[in-house]
Amino acid sequence: MIPERVEIIVIGAGLMGCSIAYYLSKDKREVVVFEKGNIASGASGRNGGQVIQLEGRDKNPKTIKERLAITKENNKILKELEKELNFNLEYRRTGSLDIALNKEEWDDIKETVKAQKEAGDREIEILGRKETLKLSPLLTDNVFGARYRPSDGTINPFFLTYGFAFSAQKHGARIFTHTSVKNIIKENGKVKGVELEDGKKVHSDIVINATNAWSSFLCPEIDILPLRQVAVVTEPVAKLPVYPMEAFIEGDAIFTTTQTKSGNLVAGGFRTQARERRLHYDYSVEPVELSGSSAIFKRIFKGIEDVCIIRSWSGTMAVTGDCLPCLGRYPEVKNLYIAAGFLNGMAYGPMIGKLLSELIVYGKTSIPIEIFSPERFYKKKINWPKLYNYTVLAEFFARV
């Protein structure tokens, strides 16, 4: 039964929502999660499961340092999480590659690694062609080289999200799926609770908006952009060390995840050009996206021409104006929090849950999260073109 009043309401049962619910309920808080679909039915259940601590080509020393501080801690949590949640997560620390398939990409990677080393990142390495191919023989021979981070890896996104959901429930949290929130009730600058789709009101003094690509429907003052991508899975190939990797192809980012435990290759991130905003929520895959993904697959791996694609799906991630997450207190509304826009959710999920519960329970976080403050987007008109296209995104990637 849906309660009348509860201490804390979390909207959205994705990785962030469930992780926040877990840490809050572990800290003896009364938490209820409302989810319009199923657990992990958004981006959390539609990504490739790669754990890349510093995805993208971040060359800004400040953001490098602050992001790494969080993702390093997240990586430590992941190591112990299977025991703590008593739940198989299929977590493997395989390391990750960001490969260059042409000269420009290779220069960009070398430049990024240089900036990241200078910003204090001691783990990052640069590998030439021979070393990259030794690590991952399935890669195409005309790879220039790659950035390598040994402590990255892959995880099963469903298990991670469900692991948090079940453990949160064990600590007393309640999760109501297929229960959609219509709007967040605010009175004179304070959050009062939420109104559900059927008009029922649930009162609470603390509300967390963890709906990612749907954030702006409930918090219109911040424009979180939906980002629909297509993923494809092949039948299993021989067990080879094939690392989770990123490859930027002519400004079109494609993140290729290595083999699942049973040997299938997962490739995600293919995007057709501009799309109207509402089409980002349409999960039907188009044939051109299938042939596009397979074409890129063949450029990244060699000798897989006759390996069949057995499944494809699409999912909606979220991206902010500057491609960094939007996390923390929601401006001008007391006790309303937001967590959205993680381009690599697996590298943040557990730590974001911890940090946000610290912020709510103790008023401050063990690691600074000001860099992700929602303030930076509040009521700012982000001059996205109506049909938002990828060159703008590529620019953002470059600026970060």
Add this chain to the structure above:
Amino acid sequence: MKELKIDASFYLNKSGYPSEGRVKKGPVAVIECIEDIPCNPCEAICPFGAIKVGFPITNLPELDEERCTGCGRCITACPGLAIFVLNYNFSEKEASLSIPYELLPFPEKGDTGICLDRDGKYVCNGKVVRVIPPEKNHMTGVVTFSFPKKYYNIVRSLKIKNGKEKNNM
């Protein structure tokens, strides 16, 4: 174990079953079709118009026992293999039954075997007296075999015992 039991009572006074009197007169068709299934090839094939289904085609077939001569054309036309021809007066002590037959080895005149009832249980011994090869009617043969007269309402099948072992294994 509870088994499906089928016996004469299912069919005796139904529209496709000839009366006692007609049976004693000479060869006659016996139609054991008692469910409203959409089907009427028996009506169409009978050269004497002795079988009536009418509309809708789920009506049970009615045997006009006076018109029926026992010619047997309907035996191979029935998709349900539910029509036989009974000749109560095959001989002084024996009756004969013509059944549709679609199994191998296909019996030959003179073969002997055991007669089974509608439940496949042994009733008596029997002898093949006439056969129409399957090729004649789209691979449904007709086997006529004789057996003691008193079983005329029970015997519905024949299992060849001494036939040449021609099975295909």
Add this chain to the structure above:
Amino acid sequence: MKDYRIYQHPILGKIPERKKITIYFNGKKLTAYEGETIASVLYANGIRRLRKTEKFNEPRGIFCAIGRCTDCVMTVDGIPDVRTCITPVRDGMKVEFQKGLGKWKKKNW
């Protein structure tokens, strides 16, 4: 060797004349006829276990026979996950067991 082919059928008549060919099953020679499916040739020779499952190593064979359930997949001429219940045999074809989903093995990896 047992032969489960139906050479004589009361309705379908004699088994159609077809060219005799040879296939290799885990290296063992088997006679087959053009037009037969791989699984039918194996079943005709009394071989019904076509693969083992990945996790529990359970024996699996034909289940749907129309190429839908993929329980009959084997590795044929090096290509894994071939649905043997609908794939016709070719002379000299090599058919092997596989455990769970077959693995692609390529020279240049």
Add this chain to the structure above:
Amino acid sequence: MEEKELVIIGGGPAGLSAAIEARKKGVDVLLLDENLRPGGQLFKQIHRFFGSREHMAGVRGFVIGERLLNEVKELGIDVWLNSVVYGLFKDNVIGVVKENKNIILKAKCIIVATGAIENPLSFHGWTLPGVMGAGACQTMININRVLPGKKVLMIGSGNVGLIVSYQLLQAGADVCGVIEIMPNIGGYLVHAAKIKRFGVPIYLSTTILEAEGKEEVEGAVICPVDNDFKPILRKRKEIDVDLICIAVGLTPLNELLYQAGCLFTYKPYLGGTVALHNADMETSVNGIYIAGDLSGIEEASTAMEEGKLAGLSVAERLNGKSYKGEKIDVLRRLNDFRIGTFGEKRRISKEEIIKEYYERVKD
């Protein structure tokens, strides 16, 4: 992207009939089938069909199959074999893999006639080699001409279970018994009588507990059930079989319709989840039609009639003409099969679907 007028997916009784009917009305038809030979279930149905002369009653399934293939050839219909449709995308776009080549088609109208798949039944040991669908066994004996086992247990006494048991006798197997969990058989009594008089026992209120064997089926344990379908374990009985056929119903193959965004409803008498469709056999997605077992599990005879109906409906739409007279004939022949104790329930379900279509689908 190749443009087509009408693409028919699935060359079984429904797909073939639809192609013939539409082609006769001048429609440019492309028929796709994933097998090396179209015909679907027709070529394994060696029994004579029911119905009346108009339904080709008394003719064996594979003979009807040959006739339809000849008609398709004579009408010069374009048929792509060994062609798998992997996707039915928005705006009637179809993804086909034909002999390992990926082809994208766009069609004004699509008739999906992909038929059905047999329901599985899970009991201990049901994954052993030697346990298979009754239809699968029918394919093995009548098309592949191979006996998958000698001593057979048939689970399910619907028409499929009874007819395949008879066809196993014809193929030279020994049918040790048919078991049915209900207190009475599901199929026609004539089909039960056909096998009973050759000594095949039909056990009612009986279920299967287990298939025995390490590498393949070597036996089975069957057991009577009480009124609540609970096995009465002390009465269980072991039987010596090496083949177990499962004949517990069929389910429409809805994947493509689901992908295309069609609306569905649930009708137990028609096989469960069925796509909403109107009297013209059009689904809730404009331009996508269905026919045959996909639109509700019935028989090959009704599949052929529904194929004609769909073909005529598409021809009406593309030619801008009315073929009302012929469609009424088809509906009359269809109705012949949907009356009586067996057909009535299906007819009511069909009418409910059409009513629900007009309630939920606003054009």
